[in-house]
Structures are given as C-alpha cells and as structure tokens.
Amino acid sequence: MDSDTGDIVEGQQQPSNLQIYTIRPGVSAFWSEKYERDAKKYWDIFYKLHQDRFFKDRHYLDKEWGRYFSGAGTKVIFEIGCGAGNTIFPLVATYPNIFIHACDFSPRAINLVKAHKDFTETRINAFTSDLTVDDLSKQISPASVDIVTMIFVLSAVSPEKMQLVLQNIKNVLKPNGFVLFRDYAIGDLAQERFSSKDQKISENFYVRGDGTRAFYFTEQFLTALFEENGFHTGELGFCCKQVENRSRELVMNRRWIQAVFQFSCENSSDDSPVFDHEVDFSEGMAAEMFGILPSNDEIIKLNVKDMNFKLKVLPKEYQHTCKSTGLMLWESARLMAFVLAENPTIVEGKRVLELGCGCSGICSMVAVRPADLVIATDGDTSALNLLTQNVSSNLKPPLLSKLITKRLVWGNKDHIDSIKELSKSGFDVIIGTDVTYVPEAISPLFGTAKEMISHKRGDKWEPALILCHVLRRVDEQSILSAASRFGFHLVDKWPRDTEKNLYQGIMGSWFSGHDLEKYVPNTALNIMCFHKE
Secondary structure: OOOOHHHOOOOOOOOOOOOOOOOOOOOOHHHHHHHHHOHHHHHHHHHHHHOOOOOOOOOHHHHHHHHHHOOOOOEEEEEEOOOOOOOHHHHHHHOOOEEEEEEEOOHHHHHHHHHOOOOOOOOEEEEEOOOOOOOHHHOOOOOOEEEEEEEOOHHHOOHHHHHHHHHHHHOOEEEEEEEEEEEEEOOOHHHHHHHOOOOEEEOOEEEOOOOOEEEOEOHHHHHHHHHOOOEEEEEEEEEEEEEEEOOOOEEEEEEEEEEEEEEOOOOOOOOOOOOOOOOOHHHOOHHHHOOOOOOOOEEEEEEEOOEEEEEEEOOHHHHOOEOOHHHOOOHHHHHHHHHHHHOHHHOOOOEEEEEOOOOOOHHHHHHOOOOOEEEEEEOOHHHHHHHHHHHHHHOOOOHHHHEEEEEOOOOOHHHHHHHHOOOOOOEOEEEEEOOOOOHHHHHHHHHHHHHHEOOOOOOOOOOEEEEEEEOOOOOHHHHHHHHHHOOEEEEEEEOOOOOOOOOOOOOHHHHOOOOHHHHOOOOOEEEEEEEEO
C-alpha cells in the first residue's frame, strides 16, 4: 500500500473545522464503493506491473530521523505499507541493531520483499495485513515496537478509516513510542491535476487512473487525527520541492507533510517529557525542523552584467525538506535582477521595497546602486539571517548604508509601521519575485503593498508594484482580481499574449535593445507591472 510518487522525483488558509467527507460530483457512489472494496486488488495489480522498479530507496530517512533509529540496544521498527521494501532495506543496511516488522496490503508486495537479496528472517518479519480490519497483535507482540514508520501510506486509506489504523498500531507501540510520518500535502502538483478531472472521491481524496487512491493532508486534519487518537504532536512541517521538466517547459511543485508523533500512555511510569527537544518552525529551515545541522551553506556564484555575487543559500540536499521557500535562489529573482541591471532607470533615484526577497537579496543588491534607498524584507528569520550575511559580504560602503534588511510578515501592522518609519512617504517601486506561490498569500501581499506604496507621482513616472513569477497554484485572473480589490490595476506584462506589440508599453524599453531573453531560465516566467488607482 506504498504510494510515494514523490520519491520518484527528487525530492491555505486551513479550514477552521475538521473536514466532513461526503461524496460529491466526480467519482460516483458506485465507483467510490468499488475502489474501497477492491483496494487490495488494485495495489496487487500495481505491484504485478511495476515489481520493485517504481519507487526509489529512501536513503533520506537516515538524514531526517537518524537520531530515532540510533542508540544503544536493539530497536524494533514497524514499517506500515512496506511496498517492495524501499524503506526497510536502507534501514537494515544502515542500522545493525534494528529488527523490522513490515506489512503491506498487497500479497505481491510482500513476496517482493521476501525475494529481495537482503531479506533475512532474523532481521525482518514481513506479512500481509489490512490495518483497518486485521488485529496486529496476532503478528506483533503488544507494546513491543519502538518506532512506527508511515511513509506515503496513510494517504491510501479512506479518511473515515484512518483512525482504525492508528488504534491498531497503538496496541503494538511501546509507551511513548514514536510514529515517523511523511505523506502528501494539500497543494501538491498531483492534487492540482486530479482537481481538473473527474477523479475526486471526497474532500482531498482522489483516485488515480490505476484504481489506487491518494489523500492530501492539511496540517489541521493530520494533527487532529493523531491527537484525537492518543498521540502528541512533536515535529511537523511541510516539505516543498520545485521540479522542472525542461523538455516540456513545465514547473512541477511537489508538496508533502512530515511529522513525528508520540504515543501518550497514561499508565506509563516514565515521568520524562514526551519530547526531549523543542522545534522552532518559525525558523523555516529543514535542518532545524528535523534536527539536521548542515555544516556549510551552499555558495552560488552569480554574475549580473558587471556585478559579481557570491550568495549563501540552503544546500540542495536539504531543499526537499525545506518549509521556507526563502532559503533558495529562485529563477524569477535571477530574471528580475538582470532586468534591473539592464534598466537602472526603473529604480534610479527612487525608494525601493522588496517583498519576500528570501536569503539571496539579489534584486535588492542590484537595485541599490542607482536607487536612493532599498529595504529588503522577508518574513522568515532564517532567510533574513542569510540575507544579512549576503548583503554584508557582497556590498561595500556607501552602498551598504543604502540597503536595510527588515522582517516583514505581510499584514503585520507592527512590521509595516516599523518599515514606514524608514520612508514616511512610502515607496516608489515595490518588487516581489515568486511571492504569488500560494492562494492564501495573495490578499496579504496586495494589502501590504497598498500600505507601503507612495501616493506621489512624477511627471514621467508613477509608483509601481512589479511582480515576477511562474504561475503555479494561483492563476493570472486570481492575481488581477486580488489586485483590483486593493486598488491596483495592471498596466503592462511580459511576455504579452501575442507577438504583436511585444515590446510596447512600460516594459517595451526593458527588453528592447537588450539580450535579456538569454537570461530567461524558464519560459514560464512572467512579469506584471501594477499602478495604484
């Protein structure tokens, strides 16, 4: 019952109440019941077709959760939905003192595990089980398991039956035992594709073309599910990975949710805290989120016209588990930096605000040369820490004194007021690159821009909000609608809808006469320019 399509590629506002799952238009009641009744058959056919070739081995488990598997004495692990063994065999190879119980819905999957060259009954007990029905205690001694791993498996279970799985594993977990969890999150690329087809069974629950199913978790649903069934929530965060298919000119956004839960047993004699460490998710780093401390930041060398930059970003090996999108250098920031370098008049003599600039600050560092003042902002403190280092290592006085870094969570009045003190009449140019990633951020983005933009106009210019991005979960019409609600109107965009008049309007001079298109790393990139009404 293993369904981690996310392993094949490397790598809201939440509803206020728990979702109620009712059958809606999409998959009919007949087919919904059939997919539930024949779930085991569909997974067995899946493994008949794909054998052990579909999923990659999960070597990231050691990086993310190594401290749970290591330690003195033998650890007993229970892997749910083991599939062809992509979790259990990397663990067996890495940790000599663990014993693994492994179960799967599909008898064919269990046969693949037992046929694996590294399978040995002295270290692995593999068996077929439907955890919504079967009693686990007939296969595993009660209260004997230290760690349960649930990697892309609970999503294959009907949401109304998920609690049965949790009640079942509680019978075999030791007091204060752990559940290590990773699965699909709402907003994942696959969910977006399902939403455009008649494949919806119920809220956030879909059927694939092969008859297998997938649920997409919200943070609220997942925590409520586990806590209502006797678990404490420890580590929890979203994992994001942007993957580009250059041949098809597609940008694919994969999104997962990762967590650690601990079984709370009232009869436990252990008075120690349930979790012996705290995790600060506001920092946004996968390293802090999951206890990984990378020894070095990755250095990216970037040449922008006659300027050379060395930028610290989060190492690539940790980006797939990164909650914060601000710890990477995005293609939109590269393009906007080149636009500003080739067209310094955009910001010349002006006060500039960059929203969500992330750790690189590349647009702000290019803009500060011709501008009077630049304020580079981000809401994530880890991104700001790296940003401050990048600014101080790449700029020298007097430019360094013209660029100020500040924390700004969009819509936060205290943050907004603090920044307005630095430019009391507002900002002439506001820049945002890849800040339209999620729907729930659009209104706060334009609301903040409305508070910050200058109301003064010159003879040949007006204050402008410039956004550069790839359209992903938010389409252009949604952006324009939100802009209108906050008094902004679109005055130009690039690329235009037709080749005719491609280099006219405000942006015509930006691209005309320059070879900027060679700096466009992704043909899906867009630039939108707004004025305040």
